[in-house]
Structure formats: C-alpha cells, structure tokens
Amino acid sequence: RKEVEQDPGPFNxxxxxxxxxxxxxxxxxxxxFFWYRQDCRKEPKLLMSVYSSGNEDGRxxxxxxxxxxxxxxxxxxSKLSDSATYLCVVNPARGNTPLVFGKGTRLSVIA
Amino acid sequence: xxxxxxxxxxxxxxxxxxxxxxxxxxxxxxxMYWYKQKAKKPPELMFVYSxxxxxxxxxxxxxxxxxxxxxxxxxxxxxxxxxxDSALYLCxxxxxxxxxxxxxxxxxxxxxxxVT
Numbered sequence: 298r299k300e301v302e303q304d305p306g307p308f309n310x311x312x313x314x315x316x317x318x319x320x321x322x323x324x325x326x327x328x329x330f331f332w333y334r335q336d337c338r339k340e341p342k343l344l345m346s347v348y349s350s351g352n353e354d355g356r357x358x359x360x361x362x363x364x365x366x367x368x369x370x371x372x373x374x375s376k377l378s379d380s381a382t383y384l385c386v387v388n389p390a391r392g393n394t395p396l397v398f399g400k401g402t403r404l405s406v407i408a
Numbered sequence: 409x410x411x412x413x414x415x416x417x418x419x420x421x422x423x424x425x426x427x428x429x430x431x432x433x434x435x436x437x438x439x440m441y442w443y444k445q446k447a448k449k450p451p452e453l454m455f456v457y458s459x460x461x462x463x464x465x466x467x468x469x470x471x472x473x474x475x476x477x478x479x480x481x482x483x484x485x486x487x488x489x490x491x492x493d494s495a496l497y498l499c500x501x502x503x504x505x506x507x508x509x510x511x512x513x514x515x516x517x518x519x520x521x522x523v524t
C-alpha cells in the first residue's frame with residue numbers, strides 16, 4: 298500500500314462548483330498533515346495545515362479523520378485561479394522527518 | 409515573511425561542468441531541505457540539514473554535494489551530472505522540532521536544471 302494515496306484526477310469542474318479531494322495515509326502514527334498547491338512549473342505552496350478539529354480558510358475546508366487515516370480538502374465556489382495540482386502531504390513523525398508526498402490531484406476549473 | 413529564495417532560476421550545464429545551486433531564507437528556520445522534482449511527479453527528498461548539520465541523506469549519488477555555510481544559506485554543489493539529473497531542484501525550510509508542533513515546509517521557487 299502506498300504511504301499517501303490521492304486520486305490523480307484530473308478533476309474538470311465549472312466555475313462556482315464545489316469540489317472535494319480525498320487522501321489516505323498508511324502510517325497510523327503520522328503526526329502532521331498538510332495540503333499544498335502547485336502550479337505548473339512552480340514550487341509547492343502551503344495551502345493549509347490540517348488539524349483534527351478541521352479547519353477552514355475562506356473557501357477552503359480541510360478535515361482529518363485519524364481513525365480512518367483520511368484527509369480531505371473541500372473547495373467551494375471554485376475560481377479559475379484554483380486550477381493547480383493539490384498535494385496531500387504527511388509528516389510521519391514528530392520533528393524534521395521527511396515529509397511524505399502524495400502524487401497530487403490535478404484540478405482544472407473551466408469558465 | 410515566508411520567502412525562500414533560490415538562484416539561479418535556470419541552469420544548463422554539461423556533464424563535465426561544476427556548478428552550484430544556492431538557497432537562502434531569513435525566517436529563522438533551522439531546518440533546510442533539498443528536493444528534486446521531475447515533471448508530473450511529487451518532490452523527492454534529497455537532503456535535510458538541521459542546525460547546520462546534515463541529518464538525512466536519502467542515498468543521493470555523490471555527484472550532488474550539499475553544504476550549509478550558516479543557518480540562512482544552503483548550497484548544492486553539482487559535478488559530473490548525467491542527463492537524467494535534469495529536473496526542478498527545490499529548496500525548503502521549516503522550524504525545527506524544539507519549536508512548536510507544526511512543521512510546515514516553505515519552498516523556494518526552484519532551479520530548473522538541464523544537463524546536456
């Protein structure tokens with residue numbers, strides 16, 4: 298089983314749509330969870346850290362379910378500028394252990 | 409300020425050349441990282457420095473040589489590279505384990521390397 302699994306997409310959605318990405322991780326001892334977005338030929342940019350209580354930042358909502366080892370990202374009212382690859386990232390232990398990256402989910406928001 | 413800078417933005421080098429990639433951050437982070445990213449793949453970790461000491465080397469070939477001159481700077485020295493080493497090289501930094509529980513890594517814009 299891969300350590301971090303994501304649906305690669307692509308997800309093609311119209312502007313204004315709500316879209317949800319899911320991610321599962323295999324290491325139950327994992328400590329920290331993140332969503333990054335990466336535009337074509339650019340660096341990954343931190344979108345959100347994901348907390349057990351769930352967190353929201355504007356149109357973006359992240360959820361963590363430790364029991365199911367599952368992370369989600371919900372984007373409401375999609376904008377053209379949301380088109381990017383979304384990377385699910387897990388820190389498997391405390392401290393500066395190597396992050397484990399999912400392969401990313403490609404989103405295209407269409408006018 | 410969450411800025412990590414990298415130079416150069418683009419680099420073309422022959423297989424016999426020696427070149428260096430540079431990374432700088434002024435966020436007070438004491439952990440710095442080198443990643444390699446090929447097209448349509450996630451970043452792959454190469455090295456981790458913690459408090460200016462190499463803490464992780466992910467079995468990277470010796471033609472890649474990292475250096476951390478001080479807490480703000482990270483270099484990657486390149487020598488005798490192969491065409492398959494062509495990729496985007498990303499630097500990142502983060503807080504260290506002694507400060508807080510969140511270890512978000514902040515990435516620089518990367519150096520796009522082509523080996524001919």
